[in-house]
Amino acid sequence: MTDDGTEAETDPQDAIDAASAERERGRDPRVYEHTAGDVQEGIPFVGAGPGDPGLLTVTGKELVETADLVVHAGSLVNSELLERYCADAETVSSVGKDLEELIPLMRDAYEAGRHVVRLHSGDPAVYGAALEQMDALEQEGVPTYIVPGVTSAFAASATLRTQLTLNGTANHVAFTRPQGKTLDPEDDHISDFVEMGDVTTCIYLGTHAIPDVMDRLLDDGHDPETPVTVVYHASWPDEDIIEGTISTIGEKVEEVGYRASALVIIGDAGAGTGYERSYLYGDWANRGSETQEADD
Numbered sequence: 001m002t003d004d005g006t007e008a009e010t011d012p013q014d015a016i017d018a019a020s021a022e023r024e025r026g027r028d029p030r031v032y033e034h035t036a037g038d039v040q041e042g043i044p045f046v047g048a049g050p051g052d053p054g055l056l057t058v059t060g061k062e063l064v065e066t067a068d069l070v071v072h073a074g075s076l077v078n079s080e081l082l083e084r085y086c087a088d089a090e091t092v093s094s095v096g097k098d099l100e101e102l103i104p105l106m107r108d109a110y111e112a113g114r115h116v117v118r119l120h121s122g123d124p125a126v127y128g129a130a131l132e133q134m135d136a137l138e139q140e141g142v143p144t145y146i147v148p149g150v151t152s153a154f155a156a157s158a159t160l161r162t163q164l165t166l167n168g169t170a171n172h173v174a175f176t177r178p179q180g181k182t183l184d185p186e187d188d189h190i191s192d193f194v195e196m197g198d199v200t201t202c203i204y205l206g207t208h209a210i211p212d213v214m215d216r217l218l219d220d221g222h223d224p225e226t227p228v229t230v231v232y233h234a235s236w237p238d239e240d241i242i243e244g245t246i247s248t249i250g251e252k253v254e255e256v257g258y259r260a261s262a263l264v265i266i267g268d269a270g271a272g273t274g275y276e277r278s279y280l281y282g283d284w285a286n287r288g289s290e291t292q293e294a295d296d
């Protein structure tokens with residue numbers, strides 16, 4: 001229940017279960033009526049991007065500029081972005097608020113005719129816990145939709161002036177997180193991704209656990225010289241880059257003391273080394289518009 005006594009009419013877990021069951025029966029018709037980027041009826045779940053206000057999408061910026069209430073992801077959303085684009089809105093941090101508090105907060109504001117924006121860090125689809133909020137709101141009759149953003153792995157690769165996929169080095173990208181309070185050890189697949197060899201492993205939510213993760217990789221017999229790059233606060237004014245390997249990065253990160261807000265990239269692509277020219281600007285470039293889908 002919120003401070004002013006309002007509460008969600010439906011238990012959030014019941015709303016999630018109902019929405020899952022509905023999706024098993026078929027897609028929501030709105031999936032076919034809109035494209036990503038359309039401004040739709042309801043509360044937009046906007047990706048704020050990694051931090052730099054310039055990395056908010058044009059649509060996201062227009063939505064927050066006209067919002068009356070912006071519920072944002074606390075310190076992961078740069079306060080400069082809030083000051084620049086949400087000066088006229090009431091801003092509320094979602095940190096420390098459970099669904100039972102968040103849902104009535106957004107529902108009541110929406111039903112009172114206010115423009116409400118839910119502002120997530122990066123992209124809401126990556127470790128954003130957006131869908132459960134959307135399902136709970138929808139269950140209470142409040143339409144919702146997603147406006148994508150730049151996830152922090154993309155900001156980190158841009159900072160590092162590299163790609164996450166590179167011909168001959170990395171054909172795959174894994175967005176992952178380490179075991180901990182919300183992930184059981186048997187569901188931690190970081191070692192499996194590293195074992196595959198041609199995967200760029202991007203670890204979210206693992207800054208505090210970097211030494212542990214690296215110890216486990218060493219225990220599993222991975223090459224201690226495998227490159228690991230940690231990008232703290234990618235795109236923020238205090239952005240920092242720590243370069244190392246599986247055997248050295250843990251100590252380096254401990255020395256600087258970062259415990260949160262960093263992206264860990266394991267693999268040669270993060271270092272931009274050892275790749276080969278692509279087919280796109282080689283043989284394929286001379287084949288005209290054949291059936292193979294071109295890479296950008």
Ligand SMILES: C[S@@+](CC[C@H](N)C(=O)[O-])C[C@H]1O[C@@H](n2cnc3c(N)ncnc32)[C@H](O)[C@@H]1O
Binds near residue numbers: 152156203234
């Ligand atoms: C709750 S998750 C949210 C991820 C977010 N939805 C995204 O797409 O980037 C928070 C984690 O994202 C990563 N992260 C978020 N912003 C970052 C940034 N600017 N630089 C590096 N890592 C960031 C960190 O690993 C942090 O622990």
